[in-house]
Amino acid sequence: MQNKDKTQDDLAKVNLEIRTLFQKGDRDLGMMIAGSIGRPRGDQISWLLALCKHELAEQQQRRFDIQSKSSTPTQLAQQDRLNKWKDCESAWRRYLEEFPVGAGAPHGKLLWGYSLANLGDKEAAINAWQDVSRPMAPQEKAARLFLAKSLKDKK
Secondary structure, three states: OOOOOOOHHHHHHHHHHHHHHHHHOHHHHHHHHHHHHHHHHHHHHHHHHHHHHHHHHHHHHHHHHHHHHHOOOOHHHHHHHHHHHHHHHHHHHHHHHHOOOOOOHHHHHHHHHHHHHHOOOHHHHHHHHHOOOOOOOHHHHHHHHHHHHHHHHHO
16 A cells, blocks of 8 residues: 555555455454453453342342232242342352452352342351451441341341
8 A cells, every 4th residue: 555556446455355354354353352351341240240130139029028918929939039049149159259359249248148148048148248358347347247147136
């Protein structure tokens, strides 16, 4: 393209080749960009996924609680509720395993404890809430210890 002897047709051919090259490699280029962004954003993506699973479990729990007040919940409703909490627990556990020192790890552990408690694994929930080894506000430490004590008292 730097050659002064090139004609407009030559320049058009070169531009067409460049466009074709980018179009053919668009998918590969997209994968390469997504891969380079994926790891740095992995913490945020995992956090948001776990948070979405938690919200779905909370919604299912509310539906189950409402149904329980008016009638005996069906086996299907009970299983749906447990499945949502299992998905939630799994998402929080994965997040905490992959990003143990991530920005959301302390709060993730709190929400993981909620999912464990809703699955009936009270000991694991208490252990999750009693782990105050990460830096956090004194109020949050007190709240976690209160949750753990409250769950112990319900046993």
